Amino acid sequence: MGITMLKENIIKELEGFKSENRFRTIKTNDKSLYNFSSNDYLGLANDKALSQRFYENYTFDNYKLSSSSSRLIDGSYQTVMRLEKKVEEIYGKPCLVFNSGFDANSSVIETFFDKNSLIITDRLNHASIYDGCINSNAKVLRYNHLDVDALEKLLKKYSKTHDDILVVTESIYSMDGDCADLKKICALKDEYKFTLMVDEAHSYGVYSYGIAYNEKLIDKIDFLIIPLGKAGASVGAYVICDEIYKNYLINKSRKFIYSTALPPVNNLWNLFILENLTLFHDKIEKLKDLVNFSLNTLKKANIETSSTSHIISIIIGDNLKTINLSEALKEKGYLIYPIKEPTVPKDTARLRISLTANMKKEELDAFFKILKAEMKKLGVM
Ligand SMILES: Cc1ncc(COP(=O)(O)O)c(C=O)c1O
Structure with missing residues (x-):
């Protein structure tokens, strides 16, 4: 975008993003949602005891x-x-x-x-x-x-x-x-x-x-x-x-x-x-176990993914369908951001599920059942 670009052109471009369902906004997420969109994979950023240990040796400098x-x-x-x-x-x-x-x-x-x-x-x-x-x-x-x-x-x-x-x-x-x-x-x-x-x-x-x-x-x-x-x-x-x-x-x-x-x-x-x-070896091993469990569960549920790690990408393709799926899951209590172009290539909009070491297998199992039901409801599997 050039410096001389008129405001009208900017408005037009933003309207274009809206019509293609890829207008980005920023908001604070509801903390009560089960969070599949955090990159705090080991749970260290949210570990109160760990930060307390860190602050124990406080000196101003x-x-x-x-x-x-x-x-x-x-x-x-x-x-x-x-x-x-x-x-x-x-x-x-x-x-x-x-x-x-x-x-x-x-x-x-x-x-x-x-x-x-x-x-x-x-x-x-x-x-x-x-x-x-x-x-x-x-x-x-x-x-x-x-x-x-x-x-x-x-x-x-x-x-x-x-x-x-x-x-x-x-x-x-x-x-x-x-x-x-x-x-x-x-x-x-x-x-x-x-x-x-x-x-x-x-x-x-x-x-x-x-x-x-x-x-x-x-x-x-x-x-x-x-x-x-x-x-x-x-x-x-x-x-x-x-x-x-x-x-x-x-x-x-x-x-x-x-x-x-x-x-x-x-x-x-x-x-x-x-x-x-x-010292975080246990968390690392726990996350590994959750990854294996999740990938196996998805396979059994016939939900496709090419992911092999703690980041599980479920490609839906269409922007609106992906947004709708994300919204439906939000209604059920889950935060999973829909990822669209230009972050990922056009027509590969997806749910990006990130696993973290604090999750439990039972919670994941329940979630994958709901995911499958919602995907079926929306006709994306
Ligand atoms: C692969 C990769 N490299 C680099 C970055 C940028 O790192 P930072 O957030 O520290 O700027 C990110 C995302 O944030 C990323 O996903």
Whole structure:
């Protein structure tokens, strides 16, 4: 949209969104609804006892609510430096904390890649990855979602003509709940020369330190991005990369340089979660069990999904039908947001059910019965 766009055009565009049933609004959700739309996968953000433990050691300096400065001026306070050190200790590579996953993703791409680069990205990568691609001015090629063979074909063809190739993938996909084959993608590095960036927004916490860590792939990944707003129960993101890249980001990344650092209280909480992550083993196992239970129950109920994780996506297709299903479930006491374009491709509107470790099998069982009944009533299965 250009700066000179007239108000009438804006109104017309918004009316268009309404007529296509994809006008977005913001509202506070009814807290009494059973929440299937939260990304607090391990339940840490809603764990009162845990936050009480966190606040036990209150001192004004550590828990300050503003950093009052960017990282390069007065915002590299002790806690954020300790946090970066702790991440480095665990992952074996330096870390730079960004204010958000969105900033981290777009910054890495726009800082290191330019019009001479080629970026090969999974078609369904997050908007922040696409923003980085646009800002970089690089040539961008998209491969079909999770299709490593298609990725390899592109690498085979373009590695002859391009020296500077970035491949970007997420691990668990936010809107599909499926998982990229990180091992296979990393193995392609043995044959083709490229830089690899992986976003673990939806796997950090759920898989403890993440899938890349568990599969011992950290060395193969040039930029590991860990946004903290999901199971991390917080805000901000870790960019884990070699020292030379870290220094370049500190010197060149506009979003890192020209933005106020996160408040100390947030990074102290990030450090607290990271230091305690191994203690949440029970929650991780419980969530795994709920995932298996839910996927089996859906299969028995003949409700289709291609999801394989704690995010279960039920594709309905039509926007209005998806909204109606979401509303019908709300009437029954469940909060499940309908997801529509442009967040997901056109005609793939869906219910996105996110499971969290605090849920109970009996509750899920009851819900899936109601889901099936409502889907039948609306003629979407
Ligand atoms: C895959 C993925 N990456 C990055 C982000 C952005 O992270 P943040 O919310 O910290 O900006 C999100 C969503 O928020 C996401 O789903």
